Amino acid sequence: MLNDLFEDFYMKLTMSFYKNASQNQTVDIENISAVEMSCLEVVYFLKNPTYSELAEFLNISQPNATYRINKLIKKGYLEKFNDKKDKRVYYLQVTDKFMKYYCLNDNYINNVIANLKKRCTADELQQFEKMLKILTKEVME
Numbered sequence: 454m455l456n457d458l459f460e461d462f463y464m465k466l467t468m469s470f471y472k473n474a475s476q477n478q479t480v481d482i483e484n485i486s487a488v489e490m491s492c493l494e495v496v497y498f499l500k501n502p503t504y505s506e507l508a509e510f511l512n513i514s515q516p517n518a519t520y521r522i523n524k525l526i527k528k529g530y531l532e533k534f535n536d537k538k539d540k541r542v543y544y545l546q547v548t549d550k551f552m553k554y555y556c557l558n559d560n561y562i563n564n565v566i567a568n569l570k571k572r573c574t575a576d577e578l579q580q581f582e583k584m585l586k587i588l589t590k591e592v593m594e
Contacts (some may be wrong), residue, residue: 473561485530492521493530493551501544 485493495510496502502510508518522545525531530551536542547555570578 469561473557485528489521489525489530493525493547494555496531496545497547497551497555501546503542503544507545 492507492511496507499506499510504518504522505515507522508515511518513521522531522533526533530548532546532548533543534546536544569581573581
């Protein structure tokens, strides 16, 4: 039962993201493959990883990571910048062009949370928050 509910929740959340993004798309985005989008999301979630940190996280070779990174830099979705101390090290960050697309769903999430606050008691919200923290920790282990 719990597995089915969680799978249903994840599927609906993902579907609503893509539906909302396509309906509210005011950002002109170039063709981005699913692999490129996942690469961008990982860079965003890791908060300025190095080339090698990205390659390690995605479990791909350094040359493969460099190829993907350079493609996304050329499309304007990624930027690289030098470490201030070691000029051989480059960090990655997503650009405003990516964030304009990626943040299209913020209003949807805010509406879901607002509706949740209307439907649930303070105790239920506190318990839900506690469960989300546990779930987040579990997912990352």
